[in-house]
Amino acid sequence: MSRLPLSELYERLYARFGPQGWWPGQGRFEIIVGAILTQNTNWGNVEKAIANLKSAGVLSPNALFALEPQRLGELIRPAGYFNIKAQRLRHVLQWLFERFDGDVDRPGELSTYALREALLAVKGIGPETADSICLYAYDKPVFVVDAYTARIFGRHGMIWPQAGYEEIREYVESNLPRDVQMYNEFHALLVRLGKEYCKPKPLCSGCPLEELPREL
């Protein structure tokens, strides 16, 4: 495995691409909705779905919870998997209302660990979605692993090929300062790098990381 310090990788990516300004949406509730809609889905499609929700005036916990499930599906249709995602949004809303009286700020009072566990218990919220919500909606110091992260780290020999989500998350969290802003930028920078240079095909053309030493 490479001994390239993660902090150096972070600094190089930041120097190359600059601040990414994530999350690309505003407000806690919009971030939560976006985190579910973007599951295995291009962000451009998510933007269309969110625009539909805004136009319909239902991008709030109360309005969205009052919506007929079928109507919700129609509005988020551009984001794909619209039936299952409509259900997942309902599950989050049920959680929000049953446990926090529909107040989207109150989950933030939980500890990082408690919030993460509570989110993971909601049907339709897996590790990446839970961590995205923790980090980007509630400023909790949790690193978000995604498909790009695994692919980039894997191709550069930084993790075992069969490493799972938790393994990769702990690898990052134990090798970087526990810093919300750094986790925020690092994840966004990895997505940026992945979109531009680390696609399934072609493999790594012009990747900026090639300038980095493989072994220090």
Added chain:
DNA sequence: GACCAGGCACATC
């Protein structure tokens, strides 16, 4: 037309 995109739950072995 094939492939891909900021996953997840569930079935099966």
Added chain:
DNA sequence: GATGTGCATGGT
């Protein structure tokens, strides 16, 4: 515990 499959739209 690992692996396979359904879920769906829109861009390249």
